[in-house]
Amino acid sequence: xxxxxxxxxxxxxxxxxxxxxxxxxxxxxxxxxxxxxxxxxxxxxxxxxxxxxxxxxxxxxxxxxxxxxxxxxxxxxxxxxxxxxxxxxxxxxxxxxxxxxxxxxxxxxxxxxxxxxxxxxxxxxxxxxxxxxxxxxxxxxxxxxxxxxxxxxxxxxxxxxxxxxxxxxxxxxxxxxxxxxxxxxxxxxxxxxxxxxxxxxxxxxxxxxxxxxxxxxxxxxxxxxxxxxxxxxxxxxxxxxxxxxxxxxxxxxxxxxxxxxxxxxxxxxxxxxxxxxxxxxxxxxxxxxxxxxxxxxxxxxxxxxxxxxxxxxxxxxxxxxxxx
Ligand SMILES: Cc1cc2nc3c(=O)[nH]c(=O)nc-3n(C[C@H](O)[C@H](O)[C@H](O)COP(=O)(O)O)c2cc1C
Numbered sequence: 001x002x003x004x005x006x007x008x009x010x011x012x013x014x015x016x017x018x019x020x021x022x023x024x025x026x027x028x029x030x031x032x033x034x035x036x037x038x039x040x041x042x043x044x045x046x047x048x049x050x051x052x053x054x055x056x057x058x059x060x061x062x063x064x065x066x067x068x069x070x071x072x073x074x075x076x077x078x079x080x081x082x083x084x085x086x087x088x089x090x091x092x093x094x095x096x097x098x099x100x101x102x103x104x105x106x107x108x109x110x111x112x113x114x115x116x117x118x119x120x121x122x123x124x125x126x127x128x129x130x131x132x133x134x135x136x137x138x139x140x141x142x143x144x145x146x147x148x149x150x151x152x153x154x155x156x157x158x159x160x161x162x163x164x165x166x167x168x169x170x171x172x173x174x175x176x177x178x179x180x181x182x183x184x185x186x187x188x189x190x191x192x193x194x195x196x197x198x199x200x201x202x203x204x205x206x207x208x209x210x211x212x213x214x215x216x217x218x219x220x221x222x223x224x225x226x227x228x229x230x231x232x233x234x235x236x237x238x239x240x241x242x243x244x245x246x247x248x249x250x251x252x253x254x255x256x257x258x259x260x261x262x263x264x265x266x267x268x269x270x271x272x273x274x275x276x277x278x279x280x281x282x283x284x285x286x287x288x289x290x291x292x293x294x295x296x297x298x299x300x301x302x303x304x305x306x307x308x309x310x311x312x313x314x315x316x317x318x319x320x321x322x323x324x
Contacts, residue, residue, distance in 0.1 A: 001062045005281055007226055013233070014225030017256030020233035024265045026323045029311030037313030039303055043250065043273055044130055044195040044216065049079030050300045051273035051315060052263060054280050054292070055224075055254050056106030056132065056199075058087030061150045063285040069098035071284055074292035076101045078300070083132050083275065086110075086119065087152040093126045102129035106199070108137075109179035113186060115156055120191065122154070131191055132219065136200025137227050138178040181209065188214040197252070202237040204244035207251075217250045217272075224255050224277050235266065242270040260302025267315060268323040 008014045039050040054075050061067035068088045075082035076099040084095055086108040096103060105128035110116040120131065163173055179187075188196055198210040199219035207218045220238050222231040234255035242251045253266040254275035263274045276299060283295035307313070310323040 004059075004062065005278060005285075008224045009278070011225050011229050013222055013229050013231050014256070016233040017222065017225055017235070018258075020235040021256050021262050021265055024235070024269075024324055026261060026264060026268070026306060026310055028309050030309075032311030032313075034308050034311065034313040037304070037308065039300060039307070039315060041273060041315055043081075046081070046129070048081055048273075050296075050303065051267060052080055052296060052299050052303065053104075053252070053273055053275045054080065054082040054296075055275035055277040056083040056085035056134070057277055057281055058085045058152065059089045059146065059150055060281070060284060061089040062146070063281050064288050064291075066288045068095045070289035071280060071292050072096075072099035072103055074280075074283075074289045074296060075099065075103075077289075078293050078296040080296055083130075084128070086134075086155060088154055089150050090153065092123055092128070092154050096126045096128065102127045104128060104130040104132055106132045106134055107187075108134055109177070109183065110155065111159060111177040113183070116183075116187070117190060119155060120187075124191070124194065128194075130195045130197065131187075132197045132199050133179075133184070133187060133215075134199045135179065135184075136202075136221065136223050138174045181213070184210065184215075185213050201241060202232060202234065204237075204240040207241045208244040211245045211249050215249075217252060218245060219252045219254060219275065220271070221254045221275070235269070238266065238269045238271060257299075260299050260304070261306045263299065263303050264306045264310070264318065264323060267318050268310075270319060 041048055041051045054071055067090045069090055072082050072095045083104040083106045085106050105123040110119055195216040197217035197219055198215045200221050201207045201218050220234050220241050222234045238253055250272035252273050253271035257263055257274050257276050258279055266274050280292045280295045283291035312318045
């Protein structure tokens with residue numbers, strides 16, 4: 001279980017994520033009156049107390065028997081938001097009830113449009129208010145050996161696609177089940193009622209194309225270094241993606257955020273909010289919902305302190321010019 005959670009951190013890409021964040025200084029600006037400061041943001045029509053979202057992480061009952069419900073409860077109690085994974089280990093409806101507020105849903109393509117539509121409809125019926133479509137990891141890559149009592153309870157069992165002689169297991173097997181640009185256009189048309197974000201974008205051209213197809217937001221991410229080991233550090237792609245999509249499209253960031261200062265680094269480059277992955281799972285493993293709430297609170301305290309030391313009272317002040 002530890003290996004599954006920690007995977008991607010001590011890789012070339014994982015280390016590069018860390019190094020890129022560490023290489024970005026935050027320059028103190030004393031003597032600024034920051035009284036009345038806060039970390040509130042407006043995001044897709046919702047006011048959140050802070051910009052530290054819980055990233056979609058699969059199989060959270062691996063870390064704690066209360067699983068995704070505990071994380072969702074903590075996110076809501078801390079006035080934040082959680083993106084619930086397609087590979088959640090508890091029913092989407094039960095997680096939504098635990099949060100007592102509408103959550104976001106992370107979608108993995110389910111091999112074809114019919115299966116994907118069934119999953120999507122279920123999430124929307126359960127009240128999920130935003131869809132985050134992850135495109136950087138074909139779902140079969142995510143397969144890991146699991147204990148008997150933990151599984152992705154919300155998805156239908158994957159179909160079998162036998163390979164013909166001469167076909168490649170990668171190109172014709174795994175990737176045959178991955179989505180394409182036309183599927184993204186279909187997904188947009190299929191979900192007019194909710195904001196649609198695309199997660200796992202590192203190239204300005206891909207971000208621009210997704211927005212042209214109607215996406216409302218982009219998550220710059222290399223999946224925390226877990227997929228393509230020679231991918232660039234996500235932080236190094238943030239500025240060009242923001243420039244490509246323009247100011248009206250929120251760009252979110254994840255991969256390597258371990259502290260409030262890390263969050264401020266990404267926010268100061270123009271990210272509207274950040275997603276935090278592994279740190280809250282450590283909290284979940286250590287203390288269930290209270291552990292997750294504690295991690296969120298720590299990160300938020302660190303963010304407030306870093307903002308104050310940089311002379312920024314609000315996140316509008318942060319985005320006005322770089323803290324570096
Ligand atoms: C154990 C684990 C499982 C993950 N499962 C998913 C998933 O189901 N869907 C998804 O979009 N991203 C998934 N991710 C990626 C995270 O959403 C996020 O991009 C990444 O963890 C951010 O990096 P950080 O952990 O350094 O904060 C997973 C990451 C980890 C560590």
